[in-house]
Amino acid sequence: MGIGDQDDRPAGASPILAGKTVISVDAMGGDRGPAAVVAGCAISARKNPDIGFILHGRRDELEPLVARRNLGDRCVIHDAAEVVTMDAKPSIVMRRGQNTSMWSAIDSVRNREATVAVSCGNTGALMALSMVRLRKLPGVNRPAIACLWPSRNANGYAVMLDVGADVRADDSDLLQYALMGASYARNGLDIRRPRVGLLNVGTEEHKGHPELKSAHALIATAAVDAEFDFVGYVEGGDIPRGGVDVIVTDGFTGNVALKTAEGIASMIREFLRQAFRHSFLSRIAAILAYTSLQRLSQRIDPRRVNGGVFLGLNGTVVKSHGSADATGVSAAIKLAFQLAHAGFSDRLAARVASTGHPQGDMSS
Numbered sequence: 001m002g003i004g005d006q007d008d009r010p011a012g013a014s015p016i017l018a019g020k021t022v023i024s025v026d027a028m029g030g031d032r033g034p035a036a037v038v039a040g041c042a043i044s045a046r047k048n049p050d051i052g053f054i055l056h057g058r059r060d061e062l063e064p065l066v067a068r069r070n071l072g073d074r075c076v077i078h079d080a081a082e083v084v085t086m087d088a089k090p091s092i093v094m095r096r097g098q099n100t101s102m103w104s105a106i107d108s109v110r111n112r113e114a115t116v117a118v119s120c121g122n123t124g125a126l127m128a129l130s131m132v133r134l135r136k137l138p139g140v141n142r143p144a145i146a147c148l149w150p151s152r153n154a155n156g157y158a159v160m161l162d163v164g165a166d167v168r169a170d171d172s173d174l175l176q177y178a179l180m181g182a183s184y185a186r187n188g189l190d191i192r193r194p195r196v197g198l199l200n201v202g203t204e205e206h207k208g209h210p211e212l213k214s215a216h217a218l219i220a221t222a223a224v225d226a227e228f229d230f231v232g233y234v235e236g237g238d239i240p241r242g243g244v245d246v247i248v249t250d251g252f253t254g255n256v257a258l259k260t261a262e263g264i265a266s267m268i269r270e271f272l273r274q275a276f277r278h279s280f281l282s283r284i285a286a287i288l289a290y291t292s293l294q295r296l297s298q299r300i301d302p303r304r305v306n307g308g309v310f311l312g313l314n315g316t317v318v319k320s321h322g323s324a325d326a327t328g329v330s331a332a333i334k335l336a337f338q339l340a341h342a343g344f345s346d347r348l349a350a351r352v353a354s355t356g357h358p359q360g361d362m363s364s
Contacts, residue, residue: 016076020052021340023333024114026105027057028083029121031323034061037120040329042069051337054114056080056104080104084121086322090128102126106133109315115340118332120320127165127310134315142166142173143312145319146184147258152242159185160239162251163258163308169250171214174198178219180311181246182228187344191245193227197234199249208233309339316345
């Protein structure tokens with residue numbers, strides 16, 4: 001059976017995807033187009049025999065790319081004629097986006113055809129559609145975007161949220177972020193008892209605006225029942241230092257911090273290139289230090305920790321950077337697979353439902 005023969009069947013019933021952990025991919029989102037997305041899927045497919053894909057987008061564009069990457073036995077295509085552009089207004093997409101690849105990708109999660117959706121597309125539109133199609137978990141006021149942040153922790157990362165879902169967050173929202181972030185760290189990073197910190201302009205208790213102080217008290221109270229360790233206030237310099245597993249902040253501050261860190265990482269890489277090209281001796285030094293430089297380059301490469309997770313929804317959505325290349329897309333898919341394999345969405349939903357309110361235990 002060809003790729004086209006699979007289109008009208010539910011993914012779960014497809015012989016191609018039987019026994020696979022299925023990831024729904026918006027193949028048309030992102031600055032680099034479907035070629036980069038399909039190439040990222042191919043990288044993931046080579047590394048992981050247990051993964052399968054539903055690709056959403058224009059069939060006439062996707063079929064040649066899938067054939068070129070030999071993905072025909074690992075994916076099905078859902079034809080979607082329209083694309084959500086990066087400058088599209090979320091309100092317009094919600095009203096008129098039914099035929100877009102982004103809408104189709106989210107609906108595959110809603111319809112239980114796939115476990116996690118991945119998109120490189122418009123963040124605002126993706127969050128808006130995810131909230132409308134998947135709905136918020138009962139008790140969650142504001143969903144958050146959580147990202148993995150390189151740090152000196154044993155596993156190499158910390159979780160930070162919110163990094164851009166909503167610029168506003170009051171004390172109860174920050175408490176929800178702490179609870180959801182701890183659950184993400186526990187299920188996504190296998191940290192049994194996460195350390196949670198609240199981002200502030202200083203670590204002293206008298207610093208910060210009133211809502212931060214109120215959130216500090218709420219999180220400290222919830223920590224015992226939710227089975228995480230609250231380390232109190234942390235500063236920007238503490239994020240990569242390794243003393244905390246989950247950093248809680250509002251979406252405005254988190255997004256600025258994230259984009260700043262990515263810019264600094266790119267600048268350091270460029271400075272290193274310039275330094276080792278400066279003279280003949282420096283080029284010799286670069287050759288001698290090649291292995292170490294490669295290791296450093298990979299460690300600070302933002303593509304390798306690409307993927308923000310939407311938390312607080314009835315389903316899991318991973319937002320990849322819009323400019324992601326094949327390596328970045330593959331990293332987002334790897335994260336999606338890990339969360340799907342851990343059953344993260346169902347565990348979080350069951351925990352929230354069992355408590356009946358956002359301040360309850362999210363220890364699962």
